[in-house]
Amino acid sequence: xxxxxxxxxxxxxxxxxxxxxxxxxxxxxxxxxxxxxxxxxxxxxxxxxxxxxxxxxxxxxxxxxxxxxxxxxxxxxxxxxxxxxxxxxxxxxxxxxxxxxxxxxxxxxxxxxxxxxxxxxxxxxxxxxxxxxxxxxxxxxxxxxxxxxxxxxxxxxxxxxxxxxxxxxxxxxxxxxxxxxxxxxxxxxxxxxxxxxxxxxxxxxxxxxxxxxxxxxxxxxxxxxxxxxxxxxxxxxxxxxxxxxxxxxxxxxxxxxxxxxxxxxxxxxxxxxxxxxxxxxxxxxxxxxxxxxxxxxxxxxxxxxxxxxxxxxxxxxxxxxxxxxxxxxxxxxxxxxxxxxxxxxxxxxxxxxxxxxxxxxxxxxxxxxxxxxxxxxxxxxxxxxxxxxxxxxxxxxxxxxxxxxxxxxxxxxxxxxxxxxxxxxxxxxxxxxxxxxxxxxxxxxxxxxxxxxxxxxxxxxxx
Amino acid sequence: xxxxxxxxxxxxxxxxxxxxxxxxxxxxxxxxxxxxxxxxxxxxxxxxxxxxxxxxxxxxxxxxxxxxxxxxxxxxxxxxxxxxxxxxxxxxxxxxxxxxxxxxxxxxxxxxxxxxxxxxxxxxxxxxxxxxxxxxxxxxxxxxxxxxxxxxxxxxxxxxxxxxxxxxxxxxxxxxxxxxxxxxxxxxxxxxxxxxxxxxxxxxxxxxxxxxxxxxxxxxxxxxxxxxxxxxxxxxxxxxxxxxxxxxxxxxxxxxxxxxxxxxxxxxxxxxxxxxxxxxxxxxxxxxxxxxxxxxxxxxxxxxxxxxxxxxxxxxxxxxxxxxxxxxxxxxxxxxxxxxxxxxxxxxxxxxxxxxxxxxxxxxxxxxxxxxxxxxxxxxxxxxxxxxxxxxxxxxxxxxxxxxxxxxxxxxxxxxxxxxxxxxxxxxxxxxxxxxxxxxxxxxxxxxxxxxxxxxxxxxxxx
Numbered sequence: 001x002x003x004x005x006x007x008x009x010x011x012x013x014x015x016x017x018x019x020x021x022x023x024x025x026x027x028x029x030x031x032x033x034x035x036x037x038x039x040x041x042x043x044x045x046x047x048x049x050x051x052x053x054x055x056x057x058x059x060x061x062x063x064x065x066x067x068x069x070x071x072x073x074x075x076x077x078x079x080x081x082x083x084x085x086x087x088x089x090x091x092x093x094x095x096x097x098x099x100x101x102x103x104x105x106x107x108x109x110x111x112x113x114x115x116x117x118x119x120x121x122x123x124x125x126x127x128x129x130x131x132x133x134x135x136x137x138x139x140x141x142x143x144x145x146x147x148x149x150x151x152x153x154x155x156x157x158x159x160x161x162x163x164x165x166x167x168x169x170x171x172x173x174x175x176x177x178x179x180x181x182x183x184x185x186x187x188x189x190x191x192x193x194x195x196x197x198x199x200x201x202x203x204x205x206x207x208x209x210x211x212x213x214x215x216x217x218x219x220x221x222x223x224x225x226x227x228x229x230x231x232x233x234x235x236x237x238x239x240x241x242x243x244x245x246x247x248x249x250x251x252x253x254x255x256x257x258x259x260x261x262x263x264x265x266x267x268x269x270x271x272x273x274x275x276x277x278x279x280x281x282x283x284x285x286x287x288x289x290x291x292x293x294x295x296x297x298x299x300x301x302x303x304x305x306x307x308x309x310x311x312x313x314x315x316x317x318x319x320x321x322x323x324x325x326x327x328x329x330x331x332x333x334x335x336x337x338x339x340x341x342x343x344x345x346x347x348x349x350x351x352x353x354x355x356x357x358x359x360x361x362x363x364x365x366x367x368x369x370x371x372x373x374x375x376x377x378x379x380x381x382x383x384x385x386x387x388x389x390x391x392x393x394x395x396x397x398x399x400x401x402x403x404x405x406x407x408x409x410x411x412x413x414x415x416x417x418x419x420x421x422x423x424x425x426x427x428x429x430x431x432x433x434x435x436x437x438x439x440x441x442x443x444x445x446x447x448x449x450x451x452x453x454x455x456x457x458x459x460x461x462x463x
Numbered sequence: 464x465x466x467x468x469x470x471x472x473x474x475x476x477x478x479x480x481x482x483x484x485x486x487x488x489x490x491x492x493x494x495x496x497x498x499x500x501x502x503x504x505x506x507x508x509x510x511x512x513x514x515x516x517x518x519x520x521x522x523x524x525x526x527x528x529x530x531x532x533x534x535x536x537x538x539x540x541x542x543x544x545x546x547x548x549x550x551x552x553x554x555x556x557x558x559x560x561x562x563x564x565x566x567x568x569x570x571x572x573x574x575x576x577x578x579x580x581x582x583x584x585x586x587x588x589x590x591x592x593x594x595x596x597x598x599x600x601x602x603x604x605x606x607x608x609x610x611x612x613x614x615x616x617x618x619x620x621x622x623x624x625x626x627x628x629x630x631x632x633x634x635x636x637x638x639x640x641x642x643x644x645x646x647x648x649x650x651x652x653x654x655x656x657x658x659x660x661x662x663x664x665x666x667x668x669x670x671x672x673x674x675x676x677x678x679x680x681x682x683x684x685x686x687x688x689x690x691x692x693x694x695x696x697x698x699x700x701x702x703x704x705x706x707x708x709x710x711x712x713x714x715x716x717x718x719x720x721x722x723x724x725x726x727x728x729x730x731x732x733x734x735x736x737x738x739x740x741x742x743x744x745x746x747x748x749x750x751x752x753x754x755x756x757x758x759x760x761x762x763x764x765x766x767x768x769x770x771x772x773x774x775x776x777x778x779x780x781x782x783x784x785x786x787x788x789x790x791x792x793x794x795x796x797x798x799x800x801x802x803x804x805x806x807x808x809x810x811x812x813x814x815x816x817x818x819x820x821x822x823x824x825x826x827x828x829x830x831x832x833x834x835x836x837x838x839x840x841x842x843x844x845x846x847x848x849x850x851x852x853x854x855x856x857x858x859x860x861x862x863x864x865x866x867x868x869x870x871x872x873x874x875x876x877x878x879x880x881x882x883x884x885x886x887x888x889x890x891x892x893x894x895x896x897x898x899x900x901x902x903x904x905x906x907x908x909x910x911x912x913x914x915x916x917x918x919x920x921x922x923x924x925x926x
Contacts, residue, residue, distance in 0.1 A: 109705050109814035132709065152654040163652055165661075166629055181900045187810040188842040189626055190879035191615040191665050192886060193894045193923060194905045198628075198661035202654050219711040242572050246595065248682040248748070250713070285711070285752075286759070292751040347650040351572035379651040416653035423655060431656050437644045441912055442657045448911035449904055460656060 013069045017051055017093065020061050024052040024099075035076050035086070035094040039141070041340045041388075042084030042425055047074060047094035054099050056172055056180055056211040063209065064178030066093050070452050075209040077144030078120060081151060082343050083424025085204050089458040095209065097146055103127050104212065111217045112169060112186060117146025117210050133217040136161040139420065146210045152202030154420045156253045156325075159378040160284075161218060163420070165201050172212035173200055176450035186214060199445070204422055205456035207449050221284035224252070225294060226318040227311035229301050230276040234258065235354040237277050240304035241377050242350055247300070249293050253282035254378040255325055258357070261372035265324045268331035273324055274307065279377065280325050282318075283311065328374045329385065336387035342396075344403050344426075346410035347381040347419025356413050357382060360406045367398050381419035408433075423460045431460065476532045480514055480556065483524050487515040487562075498539050498549070498557040502604070504803045504851075505547030505888055510537060510557035517562050519635055519643055519674040526672065527641030529556050533915050538672040540607030541583060544614060545806050546887025548667050552921040560609055563674065566590050574680045575632060575649060580609025580673050596680040599624040602883065609673045615665030617883045619716045619788075622841040623747075624681060626883070628664050635675035636663055639913035649677060662908070667885055668919035670912050684747035687715070688757060689781040690774035692764050693739040697721065698817040700740050703767035704840050705813055710763070712756050716745035717841040718788055721820070724835035728787045731794035736787055737770065742840065743788050745781075746774065791837045792848065799850035805862050807889075809873035810844040810882025819876050820845060823869045830861050844882035871896075886923045894923065 018025050026032070027049050036046035053059045066073045072092025079086060088094060100116035103124065107113070108131055115124060122142045124135055138155040139148060147153075149171065154163030161167065170184035173196075184190070184197040200208060231237040234256070241254060256279060257265075263275045281297065283290045294311045301309050312318055332341065348356050357373055364371050364386075375382025384406070386399035407417045407430045417423075417430035432439055439461070446453075446461055453463055481488050489495070490512050499509035516522045529536045535555025542549060551557060563579035566587065570576070571594055578587060585605045587598055601618040602611060610616075612634065617626030624630065633647035636659075647653070647660040663671060694700040697719070704717060719742060720728075726738050744760065746753045757774045764772050775781055795804065811819050820836055827834050827849075838845025847869070849862035870880045870893045880886075880893035895902055902924070909916075909924055916926055 107812070107814065108709070110812040111708065112812070152658075154652055154654075158652060162629070165658070166625070175904060179900070179903065181904055182898070183901055185879050185897070186812045186877040187844075187873075187879040187882060188813070189617055189621060189810055189844060189882050191617075191881050191883050192879050192890070193898050193901070194666055194670075194908060195615075195628070195658075195661045195664065196901055196904060198658045199908075202656070202658055207657075219709045221711060245574065246571070246682045248684060286755055288755040289748075289752045292749055292755075296749070347652055349570070349573040349575070349649045350651070351570065381650075381652060410650075414649040416648050416650040416655050418654050419650060419652050420654050427655070434648070435645070435656050437642070438646055438656070438659055440642065441638060441644055441659060444911040445657060445662075445908055448907040 010069055013065060013071055014049060016065045017049060017062060020058065021051045026050045035096065036088055038079050038081035038084060038086050040082045040084050040426065041342050042087055045087040045089045047088035048091045050094045050096055052096045052099050056174065059095055059174045059209055059211050060178045060180050062093065062095055063174050063176065066454055067177055067452070070454060072454050072457050074456050075150065075205045077118060077147030078142060080141035080143045081147065081424060082421040083426035085151060085422060085424040085459060087425060089425060097144065097211070100211065106131060108133060110186065112214055113217055114212065114214045115145055116212055118144050120144050121148065128217070132220050134220050135215055135217055137164055137167055145213055145215065149201050149210050149213055150203065150205050151422045156255055156376060158376060159254055160250060160252045165198055167216045168197055168201060168213055169216060170214040171197055171200060171210050173208040173210050175208045176452070176455050181208070202422065204424065204460050206446060206460045207455060223285060223287045223290045223313060224318065225283045225290050225311040225313045226321050227281050227309050228273070228321055229279045229281065229309040230274045230307040231279065232276065232305050234277045234357055236304045237279050238350065238354045238377065240301050240306060241279070243300045244297055245378060247296060249296055250285065251281060251378065252284040253280065255280040256373070256375045256377040256382065257325060257328060258373040260370065261328050261374050262324065264331040264335055264372055265327050268334045269323060269327050271324055276307070280322065325374070328372065332372060332385050332387065339387040339389055341385040341387050342399050342403065343383065343385045344406070345381060345383045345419050345421045346407055346415055346417060347379060348410050348413045348415030350380040352413035352415065353377065353380050356409050359409055363405055364402055367402060369399065369402065379419065380415065425459055428460065428462045473532055476528060476534060477512060479528045480512060480525060483521065484514045489513045498559065499551055501542050501544035501547060501549050503545045503547055503889065504805050505550055508550040508552045510551035511554045513557045513559055515559045515562050519637065522558055522637045522672055522674050523641045523643050525556065525558055526637050526639065529917055530640055530915065533917060535917050535920050537919050538613065538668045540581060540610030541605060543604035543606045544610065544887060545884040546889035548614060548885060548887040548922060550888060552888060558672065560607065560674070567675065569594060571596060573649065575677055576680055577675065577677045578608055579675055581607050583607050584611065591680070595683050597683050598678055598680055600627055600630055608676055608678065612664050612673050612676055613666065613668050614885045619718055619839060621839060622717055623713060623715045628661055630679045631660055631664060631676055632679060633677040634660055634663060634673050636671040636673050638671045639915070639918050644671070665885065667887060667923050669909060669923045670918060686748060686750045686753045686776060687781065688746045688753050688774040688776045689784050690744050690772050691736070691784055692742045692744065692772040693737045693770040694742065695739065695768050697740045697820055699767045700742050701813065701817045701840065703764050703769060704742070706763045706767070707760055708841060710759060712759055713748065714744060714841065715747040716743065718743040719836070719838045719840040719845065720788060720791060721836040723833065724791050724837050725787065727794040727798055727835055728790050731797045732786060732790050734787055739770070743785065788837070791835065795835060795848050795850065802850040803853055804848040804850050805866065806846065806848045807866050807869070808844060808846045808882050808884045809870055809878055809880060810842060811873050811876045811878030813843040815876035815878065816840065816843050819872050822872055826868055827865055830865060832862065832865065842882065843878065888922055891923065891925045
């Protein structure tokens with residue numbers, strides 16, 4: 001059966017793909033190795049062949065060839081995933097979509113944009129610069145929009161604008177048989193049939209390959225103000241965040257860094273932030289509404305022991321302020337030279353956040369590891385990175401144990417094993433635990449849409 | 464094959480259901496007739512039996528019996544759908560969920576609520592009255608929340624808060640084999656596995672029966688202000704709406720009534736609104752932000768020829784003002800005594816809205832029918848009702864022709880055959896046109912999850 005174990009690609013397959021792609025087919029070790037991993041510590045697994053597609057038709061043609069040979073197909077964008085999403089664990093053909101990087105149409109009146117899947121987040125931001133519009137979903141890395149849709153990406157602005165799930169209106173998808181399907185549409189809402197758009201979002205290339213997307217755009221806010229606020233405990237911070245949310249203060253961003261994270265970035269970037277659990281905030285709107293929101297938030301923060309709060313509106317000051325948050329991962333790397341980082345995330349109901357972080361921190365301290373916590377506190381989503389010496393199997397096992405207990409703690413608290421990193425090859429076991437009753441319908445859908453299991457096999461569901 | 468044509472239920476089926484439901488099983492003609500239709504003009508089709516379930520386990524038991532006999536199962540809530548969603552076109556067993564009307568838990572800190580599927584929108588609103596929280600999705604009718612999820616309902620506040628799709632966090636669903644599946648969770652976001660929650664939303668009971676739901680809640684705004692603004696043309700109104708949207712004015716509601724609709728409600732309810740295309744608005748936030756938003760909107764409205772705009776904040780004045788919008792359907796009924804109304808909706812990109820309405824209006828005028836247009840203008844979604852004398856087959860055919868041309872016009876404009884009413888038995892042909900390329904995967908999913916086609920057969924997909 002294709003896809004059930006590591007495939008050796010048949011010479012005929014290569015010949016057929018070469019006829020379609022010419023010198024955009026590669027079997028060079030360097031190209032294959034580059035396409036065999038994402039940014040995670042999961043073991044690299046190179047595909048047998050890489051093709052660089054330039055159109056939906058080419059993707060469809062490549063998938064048809066792979067389907068005929070029952071050989072795995074893996075879509076590849078920026079390679080910035082974090083759970084081994086693109087690693088070719090059963091070999092096969094990698095379809096690189098980065099040459100499909102055209103912005104197809106911006107419709108300012110309807111506030112939407114159509115792009116090819118290989119357009120990156122920053123490329124789109126640049127393209128929209130003069131339109132007064134923006135696309136807000138920001139997963140940190142400069143991922144491709146196709147990859148962001150396939151992994152259900154979110155980020156610091158999800159609090160206000162939602163994740164990819166809320167912002168993809170329509171898609172072109174190449175299915176496992178090479179057929180081309182259009183999902184959704186350009187109407188702001190529809191109740192016409194099954195929601196294939198959202199079924200594809202977060203399916204991580206296991207149900208089809210997204211080749212084009214239509215996305216919602218938003219007006220750029222007139223005024224943006226940022227501020228940071230230290231608290232004595234994460235518990236008090238979460239109480240302030242809960243109150244601000246209940247009061248419907250329309251924050252654009254609300255990010256947590258714990259004291260260890262603040263200490264690390266102070267060291268790394270020569271900053272002088274107070275070493276305490278710190279909330280990073282962004283307000284956006286008109287000058288009047290932003291001033292109003294800041295005043296309301298300041299009242300709430302001081303009620304819960306916030307240690308003073310001052311908002312900055314100039315771009316320069318805001319960039320300086322956010323630098324601490326943006327440098328968190330690099331600071332961690334710098335403090336752990338030569339080590340590999342096991343990056344993970346969970347998401348819990350906000351009321352459970354401070355307990356789950358406190359217990360996880362205690363657990364980590366008991367292992368002798370050191371780590372920092374950063375997170376999207378308004379969503380209850382947090383990240384941590386565990387640094388391990390390459391080759392130190394004992395430390396790796398310890399770190400994996402910490403992650404496992406963190407996931408189970410999140411599940412016990414009514415949360416999810418991943419808020420935004422996805423399942424990939426790294427969290428299949430936890431998906432099976434979290435959604436035990438839903439595995440059967442998930443498998444039935446996978447089997448119905450990809451009967452030979454050629455679409456990114458060995459991910460999401462261990463079919 | 465079960466479900467492929469009208470079934471006569473076997474005596475054994477009735478005996479088995481009677482053992483489970485006792486006197487909560489009914490085969491009386493009146494009960495069956497009451498469960499054979501929604502609020503649309505589609506031909507009534509009574510189920511053979513009706514059971515009144517009180518728990519997920521009872522729903523699962525009933526479905527297992529039906530599955531064993533390969534007999535259709537139709538879930539029934541308030542019966543307020545508009546495309547024949549519940550009509551038992553192939554007979555079978557109707558599962559009435561209205562006795563599953565418990566609010567299971569309100570979690571104020573996490574701003575979510577869990578309910579049984581039979582809880583209605585107004586019941587939940589009443590229940591939440593003292594919490595400072597509210598659930599915003601408002602499809603007009605006092606539908607059950609299970610029905611609202613199953614049909615992917617939306618309404619006047621979708622502009623600000625999204626539709627059911629954006630506000631259901633988790634579900635308990637009984638599948639076609641009687642298994643019970645939990646989808647989603649209470650974390651604000653998750654990228655764990657396939658999004659079964661959104662696959663079920665809008666599947667209209669054809670993939671499973673929703674028995675419990677967890678919903679997002681929102682803080683009640685401190686201040687609400689409403690106002691109406693007449694324009695000389697719908698085109699100018701849409702231009703103002705587009706500008707307000709691009710400027711990110713966070714309107715809570717933005718509703719259109721055309722001059723015919725205004726004339727009708729004036730007649731019906733003794734109102735004296737200017738007979739012109741009119742925009743109904745609602746602003747919500749703090750006193751400061753609402754004042755700011757009103758000022759910004761007023762500037763925009765006057766730029767596009769809005770004929771004066773005054774906002775009211777008292778509940779009494781707001782209710783008086785919104786009365787015109789709420790009475791629109793009743794006004795139509797009163798002006799067309801004894802006729803049946805063919806209610807329909809489409810949704811288009813906002814830039815296409817005034818053209819599509821103008822062409823549809825011209826088309827209707829040429830048929831000699833009279834109709835009014837109302838709609839959720841910020842979403843590009845509008846409704847119309849065509850009034851037909853019962854038994855007048857020619858008029859019925861004319862009205863159906865108007866609807867068909869309106870749908871094709873919407874599709875040509877990049878829109879959808881239904882923004883919020885759904886497919887049911889009424890729009891299957893248009894779904895097939897709108898999503899021609901997506902029909903194969905939709906059918907594959909239906910077949911995978913309901914191989915014997917017992918779940919509300921003859922709806923959504925003409926499988």
